[in-house]
Amino acid sequence: MRKILPFLVIGILVLAGLGAGALQIDNEKLELKKIESITPAKEERDFTHTVLAEFGTTSSCPHCPPVSGYLYDIQxxxxxxFYFITLNADKETLANARYWEIPGASGSVPQVFFDGGYSTLIGNQGSKTPYISKIVQAGARTVPDIDLNVAVDWLGDAEIEVTVGVTNNEGSSYSGHLHAYxxxxxxxxxxxxxxxxxxxxxxxxxxxxxNVGAGNxxxxxxxxxxxxxxxxxxIQEDNIMVIVSIFNPSNKYLDETAAATPGGGGTNNPPETPxxxxxxxxxxxxxxxxxFNSVDPDGDDVYYYIKWDDGHTEVWDGPHASGTNVNIDHTYTKEGTFTIEAKAKDIYGEESAWGTLTVTMPRTKSISNTFLVNILKQISQVFPIFNKILNL
Known part of the structure; x- marks a missing residue:
């Protein structure tokens, strides 16, 4: 019997080790599958041009607020x-006129036109996903090879100077219709x-x-x-953006977009690192x-962009008052060490540096250890000498 016991103990230890090893391998396979399912396709970011969305809305529209939020979060x-423009059809005559000149205008709101009516979405689609799909689809369009540049200077007393340049890289002349919103x-x-x-x-x-000549x-x-x-x-200097777009005069679809805010002397400051x-x-x-807490030096409301390091993000959660604690719940579904990253953005688009916090969800083998300890305790009851050897 004494000769058998050492082999029995060794056998138990080996089996327990194999069980723990198998559990660890399964976890690693599971983690790999999760990573593969959440990694976005790189080619979705390779756009042929900057996409424009024009958002038709009215202040009385009950279905419009979520759509406004989706577009703002995506940008x-x-x-x-990608840029978007809000066409407040019930507030600004030129915005109303622009809405009706876009191909596919239905008279219904909310209606979002992508690339000058290349595609549209009518009504609240319920999430950001359909709008992102349309943006990606529009970004893959074949467009003329042109460069579009804009510079904006604040002259004071509600005056702004806007300079636009269009370079034609094609081998023939280019014609387009220019909008600087x-x-x-x-x-x-x-x-x-x-x-x-x-x-x-x-x-x-x-x-x-x-009209721009070839190479001009x-x-x-x-x-x-x-x-x-x-x-x-x-109007205020730090609250103006000029969005310039050029459209094909034949089908009315967008060829390129660029944007700029007034430079020189702006007083808006970015929020502090959260x-x-x-x-x-x-x-x-x-x-x-x-x-999460970030203080904006100008007292502006802030939004938070949070990366949990497990494939999940919070995309510009807010707005929140400057300097107030924002509590967000999160559950890590796997063990490991993760670095939480967060940055803040004020209502004018100025962003902070990234703040970080490292968290650990330690691995545990408590199931295997408990099983082994229980077995050894049972053996020690039959063979008391194990109490001294194993200190149970």
Whole structure:
């Protein structure tokens, strides 16, 4: 019997080790499958041009606020080469006229036109996904090889100077219709939920046909005066973006887009790097609350972009008051060490540096260890000498 016992103990230890090893391999396979399922296709980011969405809406539309939020979040994420313009059809005459000249205008809101009517979405689609799909689809279109540049200078007293350049890289002449939309980054108009719109069109700096010879550049400069376009004499330098687009005069579809904000003397400051607080050692499968706090020097509301390092993100959660704690729950479903990253953005688009917090969801072999200890305790009851050897 004494000769058998050592082999029995060794056998138990070997089996327990194999069981733990098999469990670890299964976990690693599971982690690999999860990573493969959440990694976006790289080619979806390779756009032929910068996509434009024009969002037709009214302040009384009950289905429009979510769509406004989807577009703002998508543009703010920085993941797509994309801008959008809000056409407040019940507030601005030029915006209403633009809505009706886009191919496919239905008279219904919300309606989002991608690349000048190349495709549209009518109604609230329920999530960002359909809008992202349309953006990616439009970004794969074949368009002429042209470069579009814009510069904006603030002259004071609601005056801005807009300079646009179009370079034709084709072997033949290029003709297009140029729009330079003056937009308010944070709109003066509210949606049906009481939130302000973003990138609302308030006028044109350019609205004309142009022709550019092969290998040549067309450029021009205009001064747009808010005082001459009531009620826009109170526009603010740090709340203006000029979005310039050029369209094919034949099918009306977009060829290229560019954007700029007034430079020189802006007073808007980015938010401070967010502080991140919460559990740094926990258990996989358990929900934990993490707190994010960023102070904006100008007192502006802030949004948070959070990467959990497990394939999940929070895309511009907000807006939240500057300097207030924002609590967000998250559950890590697998063991490991993760680095939470977060940055803040104010309502004017200025972004902070990334803040980080490293958290660990330690691996555990408690099931295997408990099983082994129970077996050894049973053996020690039959053979008391094991109490001294194993200190049980």
């Amino acid at each position: 703010g994420s920085g993941e797509y080469d 003056i937009t308010e980054i944070v709109s003066r108009w509210y949606d049906n939920s009481g939130n302000k719109y973003h990138y609302s069109m308030i006028g044109y700096a350019f609205n004309q046909n142009i 550049t067309w450029s021009d400069t205009v001064i747009w005066d808010g005082d001459s376009h009531p009620p826009y004499g109170n 502080d991140i607080d919460g559990t740094t050692n926990g258990n996989a499968g358990t929900k934990y609350t993490y707190t």
